[in-house]
Amino acid sequence: MADAVFLALSVITIGSAIAALELRSLIYGSIALMGTLGGIAGFFLLLDSPFVAMFQLAVYVGSIAVLILFTVMLVKRELIFKKIEDKRRKFVGIALMLVFMVALGSVIMDSGIKTITTDEPAVDFRSIGADFLTYYWPALILMALILTGSVTGALVLARREDVENEQRTD
Protein backbone atom coordinates (compact mmCIF):
# COMPACT_ATOMS: atom_id res chain seq x y z
CA MET A 1 0.00 0.00 0.00
CA ALA A 2 2.68 2.46 1.07
CA ASP A 3 4.82 1.52 -1.94
CA ALA A 4 1.98 2.17 -4.37
CA VAL A 5 1.26 5.52 -2.73
CA PHE A 6 4.96 6.37 -2.84
CA LEU A 7 5.16 5.55 -6.55
CA ALA A 8 2.03 7.57 -7.32
CA LEU A 9 3.33 10.52 -5.34
CA SER A 10 6.71 10.32 -7.09
CA VAL A 11 5.04 10.31 -10.49
CA ILE A 12 2.85 13.28 -9.51
CA THR A 13 5.71 15.26 -8.01
CA ILE A 14 8.31 14.71 -10.74
CA GLY A 15 5.76 14.83 -13.55
CA SER A 16 4.31 18.12 -12.45
CA ALA A 17 7.79 19.51 -11.83
CA ILE A 18 8.71 18.74 -15.45
CA ALA A 19 5.36 20.17 -16.55
CA ALA A 20 6.02 23.34 -14.56
CA LEU A 21 9.25 23.82 -16.48
CA GLU A 22 8.06 22.80 -19.91
CA LEU A 23 4.53 24.16 -20.23
CA ARG A 24 4.16 27.22 -22.43
CA SER A 25 1.21 28.60 -20.46
CA LEU A 26 2.38 30.34 -17.33
CA ILE A 27 -0.85 29.70 -15.43
CA TYR A 28 -0.71 25.97 -16.11
CA GLY A 29 2.93 26.02 -15.17
CA SER A 30 2.14 27.50 -11.77
CA ILE A 31 -0.68 25.00 -11.28
CA ALA A 32 1.84 22.24 -12.00
CA LEU A 33 4.15 23.83 -9.45
CA MET A 34 1.32 23.56 -6.95
CA GLY A 35 1.11 19.86 -7.80
CA THR A 36 4.80 19.46 -7.05
CA LEU A 37 4.52 21.21 -3.71
CA GLY A 38 1.43 19.21 -2.79
CA GLY A 39 3.23 16.00 -3.72
CA ILE A 40 6.03 16.91 -1.35
CA ALA A 41 3.40 17.37 1.37
CA GLY A 42 2.24 13.85 0.53
CA PHE A 43 5.79 12.58 1.06
CA PHE A 44 5.84 14.19 4.49
CA LEU A 45 2.56 12.42 5.29
CA LEU A 46 4.14 9.12 4.23
CA LEU A 47 7.11 9.88 6.48
CA ASP A 48 4.78 10.07 9.53
CA SER A 49 5.09 13.80 10.02
CA PRO A 50 1.62 15.29 9.41
CA PHE A 51 2.68 18.49 11.19
CA VAL A 52 5.27 19.30 8.52
CA ALA A 53 2.91 18.16 5.77
CA MET A 54 0.18 20.53 6.91
CA PHE A 55 2.62 23.41 7.11
CA GLN A 56 3.92 22.53 3.65
CA LEU A 57 0.35 22.76 2.35
CA ALA A 58 -0.53 25.93 4.24
CA VAL A 59 2.68 27.80 3.45
CA TYR A 60 3.77 26.59 0.03
CA VAL A 61 0.47 25.77 -1.68
CA GLY A 62 -1.63 28.23 0.28
CA SER A 63 0.66 31.26 0.19
CA ILE A 64 3.65 30.98 -2.12
CA ALA A 65 1.75 29.39 -4.99
CA VAL A 66 -0.93 32.08 -4.63
CA LEU A 67 1.77 34.72 -4.79
CA ILE A 68 3.21 33.20 -7.98
CA LEU A 69 -0.25 32.89 -9.55
CA PHE A 70 -1.09 36.47 -8.68
CA THR A 71 2.16 37.77 -10.14
CA VAL A 72 1.78 35.71 -13.30
CA MET A 73 -1.76 36.95 -13.87
CA LEU A 74 -0.75 40.59 -13.63
CA VAL A 75 2.24 40.29 -15.95
CA LYS A 76 2.27 40.64 -19.71
CA ARG A 77 4.41 37.71 -20.59
CA GLU A 78 5.54 39.03 -23.99
CA LEU A 79 7.44 41.74 -22.20
CA ILE A 80 9.62 39.57 -20.02
CA PHE A 81 10.14 36.37 -21.96
CA LYS A 82 12.12 35.94 -25.12
CA LYS A 83 12.05 32.52 -26.65
CA ILE A 84 15.47 30.98 -26.55
CA GLU A 85 15.19 27.60 -28.20
CA ASP A 86 18.54 25.91 -28.21
CA LYS A 87 18.89 22.14 -28.42
CA ARG A 88 22.40 22.12 -26.96
CA ARG A 89 21.39 24.13 -23.92
CA LYS A 90 18.56 21.71 -23.28
CA PHE A 91 20.76 18.64 -23.42
CA VAL A 92 23.44 20.25 -21.29
CA GLY A 93 20.75 21.15 -18.75
CA ILE A 94 19.43 17.60 -18.66
CA ALA A 95 22.97 16.23 -18.28
CA LEU A 96 23.68 18.67 -15.46
CA MET A 97 20.45 17.62 -13.72
CA LEU A 98 21.39 13.94 -14.03
CA VAL A 99 24.82 14.61 -12.55
CA PHE A 100 23.24 16.47 -9.66
CA MET A 101 20.68 13.75 -9.07
CA VAL A 102 23.27 10.99 -9.04
CA ALA A 103 25.49 12.97 -6.68
CA LEU A 104 22.62 13.79 -4.31
CA GLY A 105 21.34 10.23 -4.50
CA SER A 106 24.71 8.75 -3.61
CA VAL A 107 25.04 11.17 -0.69
CA ILE A 108 21.56 10.27 0.59
CA MET A 109 22.20 6.55 0.12
CA ASP A 110 25.40 6.82 2.13
CA SER A 111 23.75 8.76 4.93
CA GLY A 112 22.19 5.72 6.56
CA ILE A 113 18.65 6.39 5.42
CA LYS A 114 18.21 2.68 4.72
CA THR A 115 18.33 1.90 8.41
CA ILE A 116 15.27 4.01 9.17
CA THR A 117 12.45 1.82 10.46
CA THR A 118 9.05 2.33 8.94
CA ASP A 119 5.58 2.08 10.51
CA GLU A 120 6.53 4.20 13.48
CA PRO A 121 3.91 6.41 15.13
CA ALA A 122 3.62 9.96 13.87
CA VAL A 123 6.09 12.49 15.23
CA ASP A 124 4.48 14.38 18.08
CA PHE A 125 4.36 18.08 17.33
CA ARG A 126 4.63 18.88 21.03
CA SER A 127 8.13 17.42 21.09
CA ILE A 128 9.01 19.52 18.04
CA GLY A 129 7.85 22.61 19.94
CA ALA A 130 9.73 21.59 23.08
CA ASP A 131 12.92 21.02 21.08
CA PHE A 132 12.56 24.39 19.43
CA LEU A 133 12.23 26.19 22.74
CA THR A 134 15.01 24.33 24.57
CA TYR A 135 17.84 22.91 22.47
CA TYR A 136 17.35 24.85 19.25
CA TRP A 137 16.45 28.23 20.76
CA PRO A 138 19.31 30.16 19.06
CA ALA A 139 18.05 28.96 15.66
CA LEU A 140 14.51 30.00 16.57
CA ILE A 141 15.59 33.47 17.62
CA LEU A 142 17.75 33.83 14.51
CA MET A 143 14.82 32.84 12.29
CA ALA A 144 12.54 35.26 14.11
CA LEU A 145 15.03 38.09 13.64
CA ILE A 146 15.48 37.35 9.95
CA LEU A 147 11.72 37.18 9.40
CA THR A 148 11.12 40.40 11.32
CA GLY A 149 13.85 42.11 9.37
CA SER A 150 12.46 41.01 6.04
CA VAL A 151 8.90 41.99 6.96
CA THR A 152 10.09 45.41 8.11
CA GLY A 153 12.13 45.79 4.94
CA ALA A 154 9.13 44.86 2.81
CA LEU A 155 6.98 47.42 4.61
CA VAL A 156 9.62 50.12 4.15
CA LEU A 157 10.04 49.30 0.48
CA ALA A 158 6.29 49.21 -0.13
CA ARG A 159 5.69 52.53 1.56
CA ARG A 160 4.79 55.31 -0.85
CA GLU A 161 4.54 58.69 0.71
CA ASP A 162 3.36 60.48 -2.43
CA VAL A 163 -0.02 58.75 -2.62
CA GLU A 164 -0.78 58.55 1.05
CA ASN A 165 -2.75 61.77 1.21
CA GLU A 166 -4.95 60.92 -1.73
CA GLN A 167 -6.45 57.86 -0.11
CA ARG A 168 -9.06 58.25 2.48
CA THR A 169 -8.33 55.95 5.34
CA ASP A 170 -11.21 56.70 7.67
Place this chain on the structure above:
Amino acid sequence: MSVIAPNFKFSEFVKSLLDNVFWIILIFSLIGLPAVQVILFYIEMPVIDGELLTPFLALTWLADPSRTLPILKAFMTTDLFRIAAFPGFGFAALIAAGTIFIERKMLAKLQLRVGPFYCGKIEGILQLMGDGLKLISKEIIIPAKADKPIFWAAPVIFVATAAAFVALIPVAPGWVVADVDVGLLAVFAIIGFFPIITILSAWSSNSKFPFIGGIRALHQMVSFEIPLILSLLGVVILTGTLNLSEIVVSQTNFPWIIFLPIGAIIFFITILAELERIPFDLPEAESEIVAGWLTEFSGMIYGLVQLGTYLKLYAFAALFVVLFLGGWTGPMIWPPFPEEIITDGIVMGPITAKIPGLPVFSQEMLNGVVWFVIKTMGVIFFILLPRGVFPRIRIDMLLSLGWYKLIGLAFVNIFIALGLLYAGVLGPGGIL
Protein backbone atom coordinates in the same frame (compact mmCIF):
# COMPACT_ATOMS: atom_id res chain seq x y z
CA MET B 1 -60.57 21.15 -30.55
CA SER B 2 -57.12 20.37 -29.35
CA VAL B 3 -56.36 17.52 -27.08
CA ILE B 4 -53.03 16.72 -25.50
CA ALA B 5 -52.66 13.24 -26.98
CA PRO B 6 -55.05 12.66 -29.88
CA ASN B 7 -54.01 9.07 -30.56
CA PHE B 8 -54.27 7.94 -26.98
CA LYS B 9 -55.56 4.42 -26.45
CA PHE B 10 -55.94 3.07 -22.96
CA SER B 11 -55.14 -0.51 -24.00
CA GLU B 12 -51.83 0.56 -25.53
CA PHE B 13 -51.04 2.55 -22.41
CA VAL B 14 -51.53 -0.54 -20.25
CA LYS B 15 -49.51 -2.59 -22.71
CA SER B 16 -46.60 -0.18 -22.54
CA LEU B 17 -46.70 -0.27 -18.74
CA LEU B 18 -46.66 -4.08 -18.78
CA ASP B 19 -43.81 -4.00 -21.28
CA ASN B 20 -41.81 -1.81 -18.94
CA VAL B 21 -42.51 -4.08 -15.98
CA PHE B 22 -41.46 -7.13 -18.00
CA TRP B 23 -38.18 -5.61 -19.09
CA ILE B 24 -37.39 -4.30 -15.63
CA ILE B 25 -37.95 -7.74 -14.08
CA LEU B 26 -35.94 -9.43 -16.84
CA ILE B 27 -32.98 -7.05 -16.59
CA PHE B 28 -33.01 -7.13 -12.81
CA SER B 29 -33.04 -10.92 -12.59
CA LEU B 30 -30.45 -11.44 -15.33
CA ILE B 31 -28.05 -8.60 -14.54
CA GLY B 32 -29.07 -6.89 -11.30
CA LEU B 33 -29.22 -9.89 -8.98
CA PRO B 34 -25.90 -11.41 -10.16
CA ALA B 35 -24.30 -7.99 -9.92
CA VAL B 36 -25.55 -7.57 -6.35
CA GLN B 37 -24.30 -11.04 -5.46
CA VAL B 38 -20.91 -10.40 -7.06
CA ILE B 39 -20.54 -7.06 -5.26
CA LEU B 40 -21.60 -8.57 -1.94
CA PHE B 41 -19.15 -11.43 -2.54
CA TYR B 42 -16.18 -9.11 -2.91
CA ILE B 43 -17.06 -6.69 -0.09
CA GLU B 44 -15.74 -7.80 3.27
CA MET B 45 -18.88 -8.59 5.17
CA PRO B 46 -19.26 -7.87 8.91
CA VAL B 47 -20.01 -10.42 11.59
CA ILE B 48 -23.44 -9.78 13.10
CA ASP B 49 -24.74 -11.66 16.12
CA GLY B 50 -21.90 -14.13 15.86
CA GLU B 51 -22.53 -15.19 12.26
CA LEU B 52 -20.77 -13.98 9.16
CA LEU B 53 -23.03 -11.98 6.90
CA THR B 54 -22.96 -13.89 3.62
CA PRO B 55 -24.61 -12.34 0.53
CA PHE B 56 -27.48 -14.83 0.73
CA LEU B 57 -28.03 -14.04 4.41
CA ALA B 58 -27.88 -10.32 3.68
CA LEU B 59 -30.61 -10.57 1.05
CA THR B 60 -32.78 -12.67 3.35
CA TRP B 61 -32.34 -10.22 6.18
CA LEU B 62 -33.07 -7.26 3.97
CA ALA B 63 -36.42 -8.85 3.17
CA ASP B 64 -37.20 -9.24 6.87
CA PRO B 65 -37.76 -5.80 8.37
CA SER B 66 -37.20 -6.94 11.94
CA ARG B 67 -33.68 -8.12 11.11
CA THR B 68 -32.45 -5.21 9.00
CA LEU B 69 -31.40 -3.06 11.94
CA PRO B 70 -28.17 -4.99 12.70
CA ILE B 71 -27.19 -4.67 9.03
CA LEU B 72 -27.92 -0.94 9.18
CA LYS B 73 -25.85 -0.63 12.34
CA ALA B 74 -22.96 -2.50 10.76
CA PHE B 75 -23.22 -0.19 7.76
CA MET B 76 -23.17 2.86 10.01
CA THR B 77 -19.75 1.95 11.37
CA THR B 78 -18.22 1.99 7.90
CA ASP B 79 -16.22 4.88 6.51
CA LEU B 80 -18.56 5.20 3.55
CA PHE B 81 -21.47 6.11 5.82
CA ARG B 82 -19.38 8.65 7.71
CA ILE B 83 -18.13 10.32 4.56
CA ALA B 84 -21.38 10.31 2.63
CA ALA B 85 -24.10 10.53 5.24
CA PHE B 86 -23.84 11.45 8.85
CA PRO B 87 -21.01 13.62 10.06
CA GLY B 88 -19.89 14.20 6.48
CA PHE B 89 -21.44 15.38 3.28
CA GLY B 90 -25.14 14.52 3.67
CA PHE B 91 -25.52 16.10 7.11
CA ALA B 92 -23.63 19.22 6.06
CA ALA B 93 -25.60 19.54 2.83
CA LEU B 94 -28.84 19.22 4.79
CA ILE B 95 -27.79 22.01 7.15
CA ALA B 96 -26.62 24.06 4.16
CA ALA B 97 -30.03 23.66 2.50
CA GLY B 98 -31.75 24.70 5.71
CA THR B 99 -29.42 27.68 5.90
CA ILE B 100 -30.33 28.86 2.39
CA PHE B 101 -34.04 28.66 3.18
CA ILE B 102 -33.69 30.40 6.54
CA GLU B 103 -31.53 33.10 4.95
CA ARG B 104 -34.08 33.87 2.26
CA LYS B 105 -37.03 33.88 4.64
CA MET B 106 -35.26 35.87 7.34
CA LEU B 107 -33.91 38.46 4.93
CA ALA B 108 -37.40 38.87 3.52
CA LYS B 109 -38.86 39.40 6.98
CA LEU B 110 -36.15 41.92 7.84
CA GLN B 111 -36.96 43.89 4.68
CA LEU B 112 -40.75 43.58 5.13
CA ARG B 113 -41.12 41.26 2.15
CA VAL B 114 -42.66 37.81 2.00
CA GLY B 115 -39.85 35.79 0.44
CA PRO B 116 -40.43 32.32 -1.01
CA PHE B 117 -44.12 31.72 -0.54
CA TYR B 118 -45.93 29.61 -3.12
CA CYS B 119 -43.67 26.64 -3.76
CA GLY B 120 -44.71 23.80 -1.46
CA LYS B 121 -47.83 25.46 0.01
CA ILE B 122 -46.39 26.05 3.50
CA GLU B 123 -44.30 29.23 3.42
CA GLY B 124 -42.49 28.17 0.24
CA ILE B 125 -40.68 25.30 1.90
CA LEU B 126 -39.98 23.52 -1.38
CA GLN B 127 -38.48 26.58 -3.06
CA LEU B 128 -34.97 25.20 -2.73
CA MET B 129 -35.90 21.98 -4.51
CA GLY B 130 -37.44 24.02 -7.30
CA ASP B 131 -34.30 26.13 -7.61
CA GLY B 132 -32.14 23.02 -7.68
CA LEU B 133 -34.23 21.44 -10.44
CA LYS B 134 -34.05 24.68 -12.39
CA LEU B 135 -30.26 24.85 -12.07
CA ILE B 136 -29.83 21.22 -13.11
CA SER B 137 -32.01 21.63 -16.17
CA LYS B 138 -30.39 24.85 -17.34
CA GLU B 139 -27.74 24.97 -20.01
CA ILE B 140 -24.15 25.50 -18.93
CA ILE B 141 -22.81 28.38 -20.97
CA ILE B 142 -19.05 28.71 -21.28
CA PRO B 143 -17.63 32.03 -22.45
CA ALA B 144 -16.08 31.93 -25.90
CA LYS B 145 -12.44 32.44 -24.99
CA ALA B 146 -12.60 30.81 -21.59
CA ASP B 147 -9.96 28.38 -20.43
CA LYS B 148 -12.19 25.32 -20.48
CA PRO B 149 -10.38 22.79 -18.25
CA ILE B 150 -9.95 25.21 -15.37
CA PHE B 151 -13.43 26.65 -15.86
CA TRP B 152 -14.95 23.19 -15.52
CA ALA B 153 -12.68 21.97 -12.75
CA ALA B 154 -12.83 24.99 -10.45
CA PRO B 155 -16.42 24.54 -9.14
CA VAL B 156 -15.87 20.80 -8.59
CA ILE B 157 -12.63 21.42 -6.71
CA PHE B 158 -14.37 24.16 -4.74
CA VAL B 159 -17.05 21.74 -3.52
CA ALA B 160 -14.43 19.06 -2.86
CA THR B 161 -12.35 21.44 -0.75
CA ALA B 162 -15.40 22.56 1.22
CA ALA B 163 -16.29 18.89 1.80
CA ALA B 164 -12.75 18.21 3.00
CA PHE B 165 -13.20 21.06 5.48
CA VAL B 166 -16.50 19.53 6.65
CA ALA B 167 -14.78 16.17 7.13
CA LEU B 168 -12.63 17.58 9.94
CA ILE B 169 -15.55 18.78 12.08
CA PRO B 170 -16.45 16.54 15.05
CA VAL B 171 -20.22 16.47 15.47
CA ALA B 172 -20.70 14.10 18.42
CA PRO B 173 -18.33 12.05 20.62
CA GLY B 174 -16.53 9.77 18.18
CA TRP B 175 -18.55 10.94 15.20
CA VAL B 176 -16.04 12.60 12.93
CA VAL B 177 -14.89 11.60 9.46
CA ALA B 178 -11.19 12.37 9.84
CA ASP B 179 -10.01 12.47 13.46
CA VAL B 180 -6.50 13.73 12.73
CA ASP B 181 -3.99 14.71 15.38
CA VAL B 182 -3.23 18.04 13.72
CA GLY B 183 -6.85 18.88 12.90
CA LEU B 184 -6.59 22.63 13.32
CA LEU B 185 -3.51 22.77 11.11
CA ALA B 186 -5.37 20.76 8.51
CA VAL B 187 -8.13 23.37 8.70
CA PHE B 188 -5.56 26.11 8.04
CA ALA B 189 -4.13 24.15 5.12
CA ILE B 190 -7.59 23.65 3.59
CA ILE B 191 -8.57 27.30 4.04
CA GLY B 192 -5.47 28.19 2.02
CA PHE B 193 -6.91 26.43 -1.04
CA PHE B 194 -9.97 28.65 -1.40
CA PRO B 195 -8.20 31.77 -2.74
CA ILE B 196 -6.38 29.66 -5.35
CA ILE B 197 -9.62 28.14 -6.62
CA THR B 198 -11.33 31.53 -6.64
CA ILE B 199 -8.60 33.33 -8.57
CA LEU B 200 -8.20 30.45 -11.03
CA SER B 201 -11.90 30.27 -11.81
CA ALA B 202 -12.03 34.05 -12.11
CA TRP B 203 -9.07 34.09 -14.49
CA SER B 204 -10.28 31.15 -16.55
CA SER B 205 -13.61 32.74 -17.50
CA ASN B 206 -11.66 35.42 -19.42
CA SER B 207 -14.03 38.21 -18.53
CA LYS B 208 -13.54 41.52 -16.79
CA PHE B 209 -16.00 41.38 -13.91
CA PRO B 210 -15.01 37.92 -12.71
CA PHE B 211 -11.35 38.88 -12.82
CA ILE B 212 -11.92 42.03 -10.75
CA GLY B 213 -13.97 39.99 -8.31
CA GLY B 214 -11.32 37.29 -8.18
CA ILE B 215 -8.55 39.79 -7.43
CA ARG B 216 -10.68 41.29 -4.69
CA ALA B 217 -11.41 37.84 -3.27
CA LEU B 218 -7.71 37.05 -3.26
CA HIS B 219 -6.85 40.27 -1.43
CA GLN B 220 -9.59 39.72 1.09
CA MET B 221 -9.00 36.04 1.79
CA VAL B 222 -5.22 36.29 2.04
CA SER B 223 -5.30 39.28 4.34
CA PHE B 224 -7.95 37.80 6.63
CA GLU B 225 -6.32 34.39 6.86
CA ILE B 226 -3.61 35.80 9.12
CA PRO B 227 -5.90 37.16 11.89
CA LEU B 228 -7.99 33.99 11.53
CA ILE B 229 -5.01 31.77 12.31
CA LEU B 230 -3.73 34.09 15.04
CA SER B 231 -7.11 34.33 16.76
CA LEU B 232 -7.28 30.53 17.15
CA LEU B 233 -3.83 30.24 18.69
CA GLY B 234 -5.21 31.32 22.07
CA VAL B 235 -7.38 28.21 22.22
CA VAL B 236 -4.44 26.04 21.16
CA ILE B 237 -2.24 27.58 23.88
CA LEU B 238 -4.85 26.89 26.57
CA THR B 239 -5.73 23.34 25.49
CA GLY B 240 -2.28 22.23 24.39
CA THR B 241 -3.66 20.21 21.50
CA LEU B 242 -4.53 20.65 17.84
CA ASN B 243 -7.05 17.79 17.72
CA LEU B 244 -10.54 19.25 17.37
CA SER B 245 -12.23 16.46 19.36
CA GLU B 246 -9.84 16.99 22.27
CA ILE B 247 -10.50 20.74 22.09
CA VAL B 248 -14.22 20.01 22.48
CA VAL B 249 -13.60 17.62 25.39
CA SER B 250 -11.54 20.32 27.13
CA GLN B 251 -14.65 22.53 27.26
CA THR B 252 -16.91 20.26 29.32
CA ASN B 253 -16.97 22.74 32.22
CA PHE B 254 -16.91 26.06 30.39
CA PRO B 255 -16.60 27.15 26.77
CA TRP B 256 -13.51 29.11 25.78
CA ILE B 257 -15.58 32.13 24.70
CA ILE B 258 -15.82 33.06 28.39
CA PHE B 259 -12.05 33.48 28.68
CA LEU B 260 -11.18 34.47 25.13
CA PRO B 261 -14.00 36.75 23.99
CA ILE B 262 -11.62 38.89 21.90
CA GLY B 263 -10.42 35.85 20.00
CA ALA B 264 -14.00 34.76 19.38
CA ILE B 265 -14.95 38.18 18.03
CA ILE B 266 -11.92 38.33 15.73
CA PHE B 267 -12.61 34.83 14.50
CA PHE B 268 -16.23 35.74 13.81
CA ILE B 269 -15.26 38.83 11.79
CA THR B 270 -12.70 36.85 9.79
CA ILE B 271 -15.36 34.18 9.14
CA LEU B 272 -17.55 36.88 7.61
CA ALA B 273 -14.66 38.00 5.41
CA GLU B 274 -13.61 34.50 4.35
CA LEU B 275 -17.19 33.64 3.45
CA GLU B 276 -17.54 36.85 1.43
CA ARG B 277 -20.66 37.82 3.29
CA ILE B 278 -21.99 41.33 3.81
CA PRO B 279 -20.39 43.66 4.97
CA PHE B 280 -17.34 42.04 3.32
CA ASP B 281 -18.93 40.84 0.09
CA LEU B 282 -16.70 42.87 -2.20
CA PRO B 283 -15.75 39.85 -4.37
CA GLU B 284 -19.36 39.44 -5.48
CA ALA B 285 -20.61 42.99 -5.08
CA GLU B 286 -23.71 42.66 -7.23
CA SER B 287 -24.34 46.40 -7.50
CA GLU B 288 -20.84 47.16 -8.81
CA ILE B 289 -19.38 44.20 -10.70
CA VAL B 290 -22.48 42.13 -11.66
CA ALA B 291 -21.80 39.07 -9.50
CA GLY B 292 -18.06 39.27 -9.04
CA TRP B 293 -16.20 36.05 -9.67
CA LEU B 294 -19.48 34.16 -10.12
CA THR B 295 -20.59 36.24 -13.10
CA GLU B 296 -19.87 33.76 -15.89
CA PHE B 297 -21.13 30.68 -14.06
CA SER B 298 -24.45 29.30 -15.20
CA GLY B 299 -26.53 26.20 -14.68
CA MET B 300 -25.27 23.49 -12.38
CA ILE B 301 -21.74 24.98 -12.27
CA TYR B 302 -23.27 27.91 -10.43
CA GLY B 303 -25.23 25.45 -8.30
CA LEU B 304 -22.02 23.67 -7.35
CA VAL B 305 -20.36 26.93 -6.36
CA GLN B 306 -23.36 27.84 -4.22
CA LEU B 307 -23.34 24.39 -2.62
CA GLY B 308 -19.65 24.78 -1.85
CA THR B 309 -20.21 28.24 -0.40
CA TYR B 310 -22.89 27.05 1.98
CA LEU B 311 -20.91 23.93 2.95
CA LYS B 312 -18.08 26.32 3.77
CA LEU B 313 -20.46 28.47 5.81
CA TYR B 314 -21.59 25.42 7.80
CA ALA B 315 -17.99 24.32 8.30
CA PHE B 316 -16.87 27.72 9.58
CA ALA B 317 -19.87 28.03 11.91
CA ALA B 318 -19.21 24.50 13.18
CA LEU B 319 -15.55 25.39 13.71
CA PHE B 320 -16.62 28.39 15.78
CA VAL B 321 -18.86 26.10 17.85
CA VAL B 322 -16.10 23.52 18.27
CA LEU B 323 -13.45 26.02 19.30
CA PHE B 324 -15.34 28.57 21.35
CA LEU B 325 -18.82 27.30 22.26
CA GLY B 326 -18.01 23.81 23.46
CA GLY B 327 -19.08 21.69 20.49
CA TRP B 328 -21.42 18.89 21.50
CA THR B 329 -21.18 19.46 25.26
CA GLY B 330 -24.35 20.50 27.07
CA PRO B 331 -26.84 19.27 29.65
CA MET B 332 -28.60 16.00 28.89
CA ILE B 333 -31.95 16.84 27.30
CA TRP B 334 -32.51 13.79 25.14
CA PRO B 335 -34.80 11.25 26.87
CA PRO B 336 -33.29 7.81 27.46
CA PHE B 337 -34.40 5.00 25.18
CA PRO B 338 -37.30 3.12 26.85
CA GLU B 339 -35.99 -0.07 28.41
CA GLU B 340 -39.15 -2.12 27.87
CA ILE B 341 -38.82 -1.89 24.10
CA ILE B 342 -35.42 -3.54 24.30
CA THR B 343 -36.53 -6.23 26.75
CA ASP B 344 -40.15 -6.89 25.74
CA GLY B 345 -40.42 -5.46 22.26
CA ILE B 346 -43.14 -3.17 20.93
CA VAL B 347 -46.59 -4.31 22.09
CA MET B 348 -49.49 -3.23 19.90
CA GLY B 349 -52.61 -4.99 21.16
CA PRO B 350 -52.26 -8.69 20.37
CA ILE B 351 -49.10 -8.21 18.29
CA THR B 352 -45.66 -8.03 19.85
CA ALA B 353 -42.77 -7.02 17.63
CA LYS B 354 -39.34 -7.79 19.01
CA ILE B 355 -36.76 -5.74 17.17
CA PRO B 356 -33.14 -6.70 17.77
CA GLY B 357 -30.48 -4.07 17.43
CA LEU B 358 -32.23 -1.24 19.28
CA PRO B 359 -31.26 1.44 20.23
CA VAL B 360 -29.59 2.51 17.01
CA PHE B 361 -27.83 5.55 18.47
CA SER B 362 -26.68 6.05 22.02
CA GLN B 363 -28.25 8.72 24.17
CA GLU B 364 -25.00 10.72 24.45
CA MET B 365 -24.58 10.81 20.69
CA LEU B 366 -28.12 12.07 20.05
CA ASN B 367 -27.84 14.64 22.82
CA GLY B 368 -24.49 15.81 21.44
CA VAL B 369 -25.90 16.14 17.95
CA VAL B 370 -28.86 18.15 19.25
CA TRP B 371 -26.59 20.58 21.11
CA PHE B 372 -24.19 20.83 18.22
CA VAL B 373 -26.96 21.60 15.73
CA ILE B 374 -28.57 24.16 18.07
CA LYS B 375 -25.27 25.99 18.59
CA THR B 376 -24.31 25.81 14.92
CA MET B 377 -27.65 27.17 13.80
CA GLY B 378 -27.25 29.99 16.32
CA VAL B 379 -23.85 30.91 14.91
CA ILE B 380 -25.19 30.65 11.34
CA PHE B 381 -28.01 32.99 12.35
CA PHE B 382 -25.49 35.58 13.52
CA ILE B 383 -23.53 35.13 10.28
CA LEU B 384 -26.68 35.74 8.24
CA LEU B 385 -27.93 38.66 10.29
CA PRO B 386 -25.50 41.39 9.07
CA ARG B 387 -26.80 40.91 5.54
CA GLY B 388 -30.04 42.60 6.48
CA VAL B 389 -28.40 45.34 8.52
CA PHE B 390 -25.06 46.57 7.18
CA PRO B 391 -23.96 48.12 3.89
CA ARG B 392 -20.85 46.97 2.03
CA ILE B 393 -17.57 48.58 3.09
CA ARG B 394 -14.81 49.93 0.86
CA ILE B 395 -11.81 47.78 0.03
CA ASP B 396 -9.27 50.07 1.73
CA MET B 397 -11.32 49.96 4.92
CA LEU B 398 -11.45 46.20 4.61
CA LEU B 399 -7.71 45.82 4.18
CA SER B 400 -6.82 48.25 6.97
CA LEU B 401 -9.26 46.43 9.26
CA GLY B 402 -7.63 43.11 8.43
CA TRP B 403 -4.01 44.14 8.56
CA TYR B 404 -3.93 46.67 11.39
CA LYS B 405 -6.81 46.21 13.78
CA LEU B 406 -7.57 42.51 13.70
CA ILE B 407 -3.95 41.34 13.74
CA GLY B 408 -3.22 43.66 16.68
CA LEU B 409 -6.27 42.42 18.56
CA ALA B 410 -5.31 38.83 17.81
CA PHE B 411 -1.97 39.39 19.52
CA VAL B 412 -3.79 40.90 22.51
CA ASN B 413 -5.86 37.72 22.61
CA ILE B 414 -2.74 35.54 22.53
CA PHE B 415 -1.27 37.50 25.44
CA ILE B 416 -4.50 37.08 27.41
CA ALA B 417 -4.28 33.33 26.85
CA LEU B 418 -0.63 33.29 27.89
CA GLY B 419 -1.45 35.33 30.99
CA LEU B 420 -4.20 32.93 31.98
CA LEU B 421 -1.86 30.02 31.43
CA TYR B 422 1.10 31.40 33.37
CA ALA B 423 -1.08 32.73 36.19
CA GLY B 424 -2.14 29.11 36.67
CA VAL B 425 -5.83 29.79 36.12
CA LEU B 426 -6.37 27.59 33.10
CA GLY B 427 -4.63 25.08 30.93
CA PRO B 428 -2.80 21.90 31.94
CA GLY B 429 -2.65 21.83 35.73
CA GLY B 430 -4.74 24.98 36.15
CA ILE B 431 -7.07 25.61 39.05
CA LEU B 432 -10.27 25.66 36.97
